[in-house]
Amino acid sequence: MPCIGDAATLLSHHPLAAHAFANGWQLKSKLLNRTQDKFWKDAFPAPGAGAGVDPDSGLIARYNRRKNDTDTERNACDLYLTGPFSALGRNHHATLGYNRDHARAASMRRRSLGCR
Numbered sequence: 001m002p003c004i005g006d007a008a009t010l011l012s013h014h015p016l017a018a019h020a021f022a023n024g025w026q027l028k029s030k031l032l033n034r035t036q037d038k039f040w041k042d043a044f045p046a047p048g049a050g051a052g053v054d055p056d057s058g059l060i061a062r063y064n065r066r067k068n069d070t071d072t073e074r075n076a077c078d079l080y081l082t083g084p085f086s087a088l089g090r091n092h093h094a095t096l097g098y099n100r101d102h103a104r105a106a107s108m109r110r111r112s113l114g115c116r
Contacts, residue, residue, distance in 0.1 A: 006040035025083030032076040041067035070107040076100065 012034040019027045043065045080097030 006038070008036065008038040010034070010036045021083070023083065025081060027081050028079075030078045032074065034072075034074045036072045037070075038072075039067070039069045041065070064111070066109070066111050068107065068109045070105060072103065072105045074101070074103040076102070 012032070014030060014032045016030045017028070021027070043063045046064045077100045078097070079099075080095060082093070082095040084091060084093050086092070
């Protein structure tokens, strides 16, 4: 019978700010900060020679065991300016923007194959 366990925590913030100017232009920004902590472990019968259930005792001869602990952080920023303007006798609409996205992950893994 496999043994499985896991736990995860996700924390996310994403404030939005906007400002409308008198000339019809708008400035908008959105920030994102997300952190995630995830842990899991499992164990299952190992395949191969000498593995599986012992028919005499009913016990599993060998197990594979694994576990993983990962911490992830993501920060992002969207900023843009949009509005109307006139040029060369015509009306136009422009959008100017900036985007940045940065992610970092740190992970620790352990594997024990064929444990008795």
